[in-house]
Amino acid sequence: MLAVQKMRDGCPTDAIELLKRAEVLAENNETGLAMTYNNLACYYRKSLQLRTALTFLEKALAIEQKQPMSASKADTHLNMCAVLSQLSRHDHAMAHAYQAIIIVQSTLLMNHLPNPAGLMKADKEKNAHKGSAANKDKGMEQLQNSMTSSKEFKDRIAVLTIAYHNLAVEQEFMHMYHEAVASYRQAKEFANKYLGTDDTISRNLTQ
Template sequence: MSDTENIDITNLSEGKVEKYIQQLENSILKRTTMYGLNDVTMMKQNHILCKLLNQQGLIALQKQNYEQCIEYLRKAELATIYVPELKVQTFNNLACYYRKMGKTRTALQYLQQALSIELQQKQSTSLPDIYLNLCAVLSQLERHEEAIQHIYLSIIMLQHELLISTFQKPEQRQDQPNEQLFPSRQSSVQYVNSVKSHCNETKKQQERMSILVVAYHNLGVEMEHLKLQFESKKIFQSALLLSEQCLPQEHQLRHTLEEIIKKYNTEQQQLVNEQLTLKPLLPKVHQKNSELKQIYNSVSPKQIIKRNTQLQSMKNNQYKNFKFMKKNSYTETYRLERDRIMSINATTDVIIKNQENKDISNLPFLKTALDTVNQTTIF
C-alpha cells in the first residue's frame, strides 16, 4: 500500500459521510498494522477523521439525534489519542452533549479538562468558547457567582480577538494596495484564492461577533440572578445593538433580546421609583471580606478572655452539680441499705426469741418474711 493512498472523497461531496468515515477507519487500521503508530499518513488521516467526527457529532446534536451524536463524539475521543491537538475541541463538544442531556456535572468535568489543556498552550483560540460554556454549566448548577466570572473572561477575550482582527485589516491593505486595486496583475488562481480567504475571514468575524452577542446575553442573565437589575438592563441593550449589526433580522437570539428589552421598558417606571443601590459585582469577594472581619473579631484578646471565663464557669457548675448528684445518690443508697439491715436484724431477733421460748408456731411465716427481705438487696 503506497503512502499516497487514495480515498474516495466524492462520497463526502455527495453527502455520504458515513461511508467516507468507514473508509478512513479501515485505512487507518491497515496502515497502523503495516507501518506502526508513527506513520505520517496515518496521523494525517486520524486528524481528518477526528475533525469530521466532531463536525458530524454537532450536526447530529442540532438535529436532536442524540444516539448518533454520542457515537460520533466517542469515536472522536478515541482518535484524540493520536491527535492531541483536537482534544480541546472534542471535550468541548462532549460537554455540549452532556449539558443537553442534563448531565451537567459530567459536562463540567469535560470543560475543566479542556480548560486545563488550553491554558498550557502558547496561542489559544478556544478559551472564549470554553469560558462561555463553563458559564452556562455553572449557571445550571446554581453557581451564579462563578458563572459571572467566567462570562467576564469570555467577553474580554472575544473583544480582544475582534479588535486584533480589525487592526490587522488596514495593515494588509497598506502592504498590498496594488494587488487589490489591480487584480489583473495577479494570476486568476491567486485572485480567486485571495477573494475566498477574504470571504472566509469576514464570515469567521461575523461568527465571533454572534458569539459575543451570546456572551452579552448570558452576562445579562447572570446579573439578573444576582439581583443586579439596572446593570443587566444596560447589558441587554448593548447586546441588542450589537445583534442588529451582526445577526440577521430573523435570528432567534435577536428576537429574544427584543422581548427582554420590551419587558424592561414596561417595568421601567417601577425600577426608576426604586432606590438605586450599588451592589458588588463579585459578591463572593465581599462575602469573604465580611467573613474575615467576623473571624478577626472572634479571635480578639477580649473575646478570647471572655470565652475562657465562660467555659471555666460552665465547668465549675457542672462539677458542683455532679457532686450534688453524687452526694444525693450516696444518701439514698445508704438509707435503703440501712432499712434493709434493720429489717433483717429485727426478723432474726424475733426468730431467736421464739426459739428460746420454744414457740415455733410462727416460724414458717418468719422464714418467708426473711426470704422476702433478702430479695430486695441493692447491689
C-alpha cells in the first residue's frame, strides 16, 4: 500500500492524506476499512498519538469481530498489544497477544492441515496399488514439505513467532518470569524450525 510506503520513507504528510482518502473510498468495504483503520493506527502510533491509534484499532477490531476468523484479525490483535504496552496497560496487552496466538494457530490448522477426505482417498489408492509403508511415508513427507514451504504458511508462522515474543514481553512486565521464558523459547523454536536460522526474525530473537 502506497500510504504504508510513505510512512516507511518518512513522508508523514503524504501518508496521512493517502490514508484519509483510503478511508473514504473503503466506506462500503468493511474488509478494506478495517485494513485502513489498522494503517491509520500504525501512523498515529508512529506519531506517538497512542490513544488515537488505539481508537482506530478498536474500530478495526469491531469490524473484524463480525467477520469469519481471518489472519488479518491476528494482526489487529498484535497491533493492539503493541499500543496497549506503550500505554503501560500490560494485562490488556497480554490478552491481545494470547488472542493473536489463538487465531493464527486456528487458521494454520484450518488452512494447512491435509484434507482428511483427500488423505483417505490417497491411502485407498496406495493400498489398491499395493504401495509399501515406505511409499506412504514418503508421500506424507512430500505433502508436509509442500505445506511448510508456502509463502502464506511462513507469513503466518512469522506472525505467530512475533505473537509469542510479544506475549513474553508482557509476561515479563507482569512479573510472570517462568511463563515469559517459556514463551520466548516457543518463539525461537517456531522461528528456527519454520523460518530458518538465517531469517531476520530468527536472528533478532537470538540477540
